[in-house]
Amino acid sequence: MNRALTILKSKHGDGLIFVFIIVFVIFTLTAMVIEYYRMDTMYQQIDYVLRRGMDSSVEYAMLDEYRRDRYAKMDSALAQEKLYEYLYESVKLDRNLNKYSDEGQWVYTLEIESLTATDDPPRLFLKGYLKTRSIFSFLTGEVRLPFTLTSANARIDEGGSP
């Protein structure tokens, strides 16, 4: 006890401890910036991939015969089915919507809160969370990033091949 008091009251110092603290702060800040950038890039990429999947699902499920009459209508069940097909086959998620790297390491999980589709107007609406892990997971736990995406098709002219 006396020794601790002596150390606390002592006015002698060592510059090495100060250097250690500065190095620790610099390393922590660098790690935070790199981790933030990594997660932001991953989020942007997944957002892009999901958007592409939703657009193509809506495009596929459009009922072309209605376009002849200048009317846009979609098979909403087919659009939802195509979106899941895209997630499984193109994004390569498993049945629980987990994504693993080529080395078999877990990368993220898609948590779909709601997926709604309307025939008229043709629209697909996806809301959910992206669950992933960061290097600070031991402090904060797993990170959940929300996303809300909408894809609509309002084209009423005939497309595709002539």
Add this chain to the structure above:
Amino acid sequence: MNKQRRKPGGRFSPPFPLKQVLSGRVGSTYFELMIKFIIVITLMATVLSFLSIFTVYLNLNHMCGRIVRVIELDGQISDNVYDVFFRLKEQTGLSPTMTIEDVTYCDGQQRIQLRETFTVRLKYNHSFTVFSPSSSPPLQIGIPMEVRITGMSEKYWKLLE
């Protein structure tokens, strides 16, 4: 008083001969500061010039991403794609070569069916100027750069039976 000022080392003393200056141990931090300043400026200029390499790479990456997006939305390698490519070349000042590979066309008109993938590859040789003396041509290093981005068609082509 005047005599005192005129003696060697005084305020109005004549300059030291070169030999004395070189062997003299009297110094000033002013020179040290000047040398340090020159070194710092040189280092900063070197670092900043290296940053241009990353800027070029980012521009190339951006170009490739934009072209991929145009093909995704168009669902074909149309004139629109080359138009965007040339406009991006003008804007960025880069002149890369573009190749589209790993692609399966659904007919003879370079159309890519919905959810078919393709890859756009941009190659560029960046000339990084290391040193540009006024009397001779600049010393340059060619840095090869390559960006590959895979996209997926978002257009459904209704093919004739």
